[in-house]
Amino acid sequence: MTKQIKSGQEILDEFFSQITNIEGVDQDVAETVLKLYKEDKLTNINLSNELGKIRENKKNES
Amino acid sequence: MKVKSLGISGFRGISKDISIDFDPSKSVLIYGDNGSGKSSIADAFEWFYYDKIEHLSSEEIGVKGISALRNIFLPDDSDAYVELKYSDSKCDSRKKLFYKKSKLISEHSNTSQNLKDYLNASLKERLILRYKDLLRLILSTKAQKLEEFSQIIGFAEVTKIKGIFKKAVNDLKTELKIKNYDNHINIKQAQIIEQIGQNIIADEQYLIAIKELVSPLNLPVEVKDNSSIDTILELLKKPEDKEAITQQLSYGKVIENLNNFKIYLNNICSSYKAFYEKCQQIAKDQDKLKKISLEPLLSQGLSILEKRLYEDDKCPLCLQGKSREELIDELRKRLEELSVVKKEKDAALDEKNTTYRFAQVALTEIENALKERCLVLEDNAVLRKEIEQVKGLISTALEKIKKASLSELELINKPEDFISLDTTALDNSISALKSKKEKIITGKKDDLTFTVYSKIFSVRGYYNEIKSLKKASEILTQQQQSMELIYNEFVKKQREGLCSFLESISTDINDLYLFMNDSENVSEIELIPLDEDDEFVGITLQFKFHGKPESPPHKYLSESHLNCLGICLFLASVKAFNKLNRFIVLDDVISSFDTNHRARFARLLVERFSDYQIFLFTHEKDWFEIVSNMIKGKNWLIKRIYWDHENGATIEPPPFTLKEEIESKLKKSDTTGLGNSIRVYLEHLLKEICHDLKVKVEFRFNEHNEYRMSHELLSELKSKLKDRKCELKDHAVFDRLNSSMFLGNRTSHDSSFTESIDDLKIFYSDVQKLEKIFRCSQCGNLISKKHYDNVADKVRCSCGGLQYTWGK
Numbered sequence: 001m002t003k004q005i006k007s008g009q010e011i012l013d014e015f016f017s018q019i020t021n022i023e024g025v026d027q028d029v030a031e032t033v034l035k036l037y038k039e040d041k042l043t044n045i046n047l048s049n050e051l052g053k054i055r056e057n058k059k060n061e062s
Numbered sequence: 063m064k065v066k067s068l069g070i071s072g073f074r075g076i077s078k079d080i081s082i083d084f085d086p087s088k089s090v091l092i093y094g095d096n097g098s099g100k101s102s103i104a105d106a107f108e109w110f111y112y113d114k115i116e117h118l119s120s121e122e123i124g125v126k127g128i129s130a131l132r133n134i135f136l137p138d139d140s141d142a143y144v145e146l147k148y149s150d151s152k153c154d155s156r157k158k159l160f161y162k163k164s165k166l167i168s169e170h171s172n173t174s175q176n177l178k179d180y181l182n183a184s185l186k187e188r189l190i191l192r193y194k195d196l197l198r199l200i201l202s203t204k205a206q207k208l209e210e211f212s213q214i215i216g217f218a219e220v221t222k223i224k225g226i227f228k229k230a231v232n233d234l235k236t237e238l239k240i241k242n243y244d245n246h247i248n249i250k251q252a253q254i255i256e257q258i259g260q261n262i263i264a265d266e267q268y269l270i271a272i273k274e275l276v277s278p279l280n281l282p283v284e285v286k287d288n289s290s291i292d293t294i295l296e297l298l299k300k301p302e303d304k305e306a307i308t309q310q311l312s313y314g315k316v317i318e319n320l321n322n323f324k325i326y327l328n329n330i331c332s333s334y335k336a337f338y339e340k341c342q343q344i345a346k347d348q349d350k351l352k353k354i355s356l357e358p359l360l361s362q363g364l365s366i367l368e369k370r371l372y373e374d375d376k377c378p379l380c381l382q383g384k385s386r387e388e389l390i391d392e393l394r395k396r397l398e399e400l401s402v403v404k405k406e407k408d409a410a411l412d413e414k415n416t417t418y419r420f421a422q423v424a425l426t427e428i429e430n431a432l433k434e435r436c437l438v439l440e441d442n443a444v445l446r447k448e449i450e451q452v453k454g455l456i457s458t459a460l461e462k463i464k465k466a467s468l469s470e471l472e473l474i475n476k477p478e479d480f481i482s483l484d485t486t487a488l489d490n491s492i493s494a495l496k497s498k499k500e501k502i503i504t505g506k507k508d509d510l511t512f513t514v515y516s517k518i519f520s521v522r523g524y525y526n527e528i529k530s531l532k533k534a535s536e537i538l539t540q541q542q543q544s545m546e547l548i549y550n551e552f553v554k555k556q557r558e559g560l561c562s563f564l565e566s567i568s569t570d571i572n573d574l575y576l577f578m579n580d581s582e583n584v585s586e587i588e589l590i591p592l593d594e595d596d597e598f599v600g601i602t603l604q605f606k607f608h609g610k611p612e613s614p615p616h617k618y619l620s621e622s623h624l625n626c627l628g629i630c631l632f633l634a635s636v637k638a639f640n641k642l643n644r645f646i647v648l649d650d651v652i653s654s655f656d657t658n659h660r661a662r663f664a665r666l667l668v669e670r671f672s673d674y675q676i677f678l679f680t681h682e683k684d685w686f687e688i689v690s691n692m693i694k695g696k697n698w699l700i701k702r703i704y705w706d707h708e709n710g711a712t713i714e715p716p717p718f719t720l721k722e723e724i725e726s727k728l729k730k731s732d733t734t735g736l737g738n739s740i741r742v743y744l745e746h747l748l749k750e751i752c753h754d755l756k757v758k759v760e761f762r763f764n765e766h767n768e769y770r771m772s773h774e775l776l777s778e779l780k781s782k783l784k785d786r787k788c789e790l791k792d793h794a795v796f797d798r799l800n801s802s803m804f805l806g807n808r809t810s811h812d813s814s815f816t817e818s819i820d821d822l823k824i825f826y827s828d829v830q831k832l833e834k835i836f837r838c839s840q841c842g843n844l845i846s847k848k849h850y851d852n853v854a855d856k857v858r859c860s861c862g863g864l865q866y867t868w869g870k
Contacts, residue, residue, distance in 0.1 A: 005215065005562065005566050005567075005638050006563075007639075008215055008217040008559070009216050009219065011217075011220055011555055014555070019548065022551050024547050029544040030544070042223060043226065044226055047230050051541055054537075055534070055537050059534055
């Protein structure tokens with residue numbers, strides 16, 4: 001009998017549901033990646049831009 | 063979801079309407095000769111679901127094969143359509159294909175979201191298998207298998223996101239490399255040391271250093287924080303010092319820019335050297351270089367062959383004789399070889415891009431330096447000119463690296479010729495600038511206030527910049543590390559997912575294959591993922607052959623076994639992934655199977671896929687007979703499709719068994735092949751009777767045992783009946799059959815004898831009489847030794863309605 005196989009989508013949903021729990025990961029980065037995924041905007045350019053914004057915000061905080 | 067009815071009109075080989083009602087709980091066996099329209103039904107399914115027909119999609123026919131979809135006899139103003147009705151009627155739809163302003167348009171009658179969602183979800187499921195697709199996956203390269211399976215299980219998105227994460231990690235690493243924070247910090251620290259003779263690495267040290275600077279002035283402000291330092295600077299500031307301060311700062315900036323430039327220059331040289339060396343490695347193998355330029359041609363050739371646009375057993379370019387399969391195999395291997403070289407090429411291009419980025423940043427430093435006001439001064443005209451020359455050189459280098467191409471390796475400069483910059487001259491320029499800066503300070507060396515102000519101002523600036531750089535470095539490093547953690551976790555998830563899927567489907571493939579091929583020397587079929595540097599690069603099909611692990615399957619397996627494997631792969635995928643649809647279409651998939659495997663395949667479908675609605679098409683008469691027998695009394699419909707000039711493709715109610723074929727021909731007085739059919743029928747009947755009554759015949763080896771002429775069987779049967787003192791022994795039918803069998807034999811062979819329909823009617827009548835005396839009219843079974851009554855010494859049928867003496 002075939003075991004329950006996870007489709008690619010299920011694997012992705014499962015991964016992203018737990019991304020903020022990955023040990024040692026910066027929460028801003030994890031939340032940004034999650035947000036982009038949920039909005040179906042996770043692309044090289046968008047991620048690069050958002051990471052750049054995070055860096056700017058953190059620099060300005062200090 | 064199962065299919066309730068199918069309607070096709072004007073589509074492919076089907077000119078007039080055909081409509082088939084199904085019971086969604088039943089599967090369908092459709093028999094039809096080649097060209098009768100069976101594959102048009104499979105095409106109809108494919109177009110309905112995928113909006114294209116793969117085997118028709120070509121450059122000549124057009125994308126999606128659309129220009130070949132409408133039946134050639136269909137008037138332009140008529141619609142071609144495929145209509146499907148389902149167990150869930152919300153998805154019922156008629157898909158039309160019609161001309162609108164000379165353009166072919168397809169349109170569903172059902173525009174609901176239900177249908178859209180259903181069709182979308184169905185794209186991920188395996189619904190149709192054709193003979194030509196059987197070997198495609200088996201013979202594909204490891205990379206192609208990975209791509210195909212990734213698509214099947216929806217891994218394309220997973221792979222895409224992995225690519226995004228990997229790029230993000232690499233981009234952040236490159237950014238760190240380019241920013242070179244450590245070097246910038248070192249330069250600033252050197253400048254601090256220059257000012258106050260010591261380094262500062264912490265806030266406390268900074269405050270102490272400022273205190274020490276300020277102490278000779280005995281100011282009323284205590285140095286305790288940045289705000290107090292700002293206050294001190296305000297106190298010490300003198301308008302007449304402004305120009306000197308500004309100039310000093312300006313010189314400081316230019317010195318900093320040039321020092322930064324020196325660091326970038328080193329980076330440019332080392333990354334360019336790496337680029338050059340990689341290019342030389344590629345250039346060493348001239349063959350590989352040429353192969354890289356051949357890659358588009360090989361890819362196109364493979365595509366043409368796979369799509370069967372060229373089917374001759376010849377190379378389409380040189381027309382040299384070669385089997386299509388061999389050519390495909392060879393092309394796939396060559397393209398896979400090229401992928402290795404492509405990696406080398408990509409690595410070289412990475413170095414080129416890094417060099418380019420360093421050159422850009424270096425140029426920016428020089429341009430920033432040239433913007434400084436100190437270089438505008440007349441006194442510094444020579445210095446400015448020297449720096450402008452440096453700008454010219456770096457701009458030229460930037461252009462060179464931009465134009466460097468792997469297709470013209472001979473034009474790529476050697477590292478020593480890439481950028482001919484005299485670093486000594488640069489150092490001299492920096493020294494000159496330092497002297498000029500020093501002169502300003504020296505000129506005011508007696509002005510303690512100026513000196514203190516200048517030092518504090520500079521140290522504050524440098525220290526704040528160091529802190530800013532450290533912060534930026536920390537942020538960027540943390541981001542890079544975070545992305546790396548995310549990437550690693552993702553790779554783990556991907557690996558788990560893919561391995562779990564491969565393990566599960568391997569179990570099913572193995573199980574199905576062994577069902578059809580038990581007691582053969584193949585076992586433990588597995589799909590194994592292959593990876594390189596955290597990347598999945600392919601999937602290989604491994605199996606044990608005579609106990610030894612082997613790969614790939616076509617190394618040792620025959621075409622028939624490979625096709626069998628292809629079917630198992632498809633069916634295992636159906637089991638794994640078809641969550642929405644519970645029907646599949648199998649279009650003439652057993653052409654290369656031998657009898658034994660055909661029977662097993664039929665059994666597999668009937669036993670293991672009984673909960674699926676199967677549309678099974680075949681043109682193979684023998685296999686049709688096998689399956690028909692197997693599915694009697696089970697949830698299957700049997701249909702026949704045939705084609706004639708007048709009506710095109712037509713679906714007929716239950717098609718012929720041999721008996722029905724004979725009776726139909728007798729009815730129509732059609733003698734074509736009738737004698738042979740009756741003879742075959744008689745042989746089959748006699749074998750059954752002899753089997754059930756355990757009539758002994760002469761021993762023969764292997765399959766020769768199957769080949770028994772009717773007269774032999776009849777003779778031995780009579781002997782047996784005589785031996786058992788059965789009342790049938792003297793029945794007149796045996797003599798009658800002997801004479802009418804003669805007729806049957808004459809018509810079966812090449813002879814000038816022309817049978818009449820009456821002769822054949824007599825022959826068949828005698829066969830029927832023979833059957834009548836052995837087969838019970840109530841239960842339909844033959845008399846058999848299984849039902850021997852050893853008390854009454856009688857042999858009978860299963861219900862006892864027919865019985866005869868069977869002495870010891």
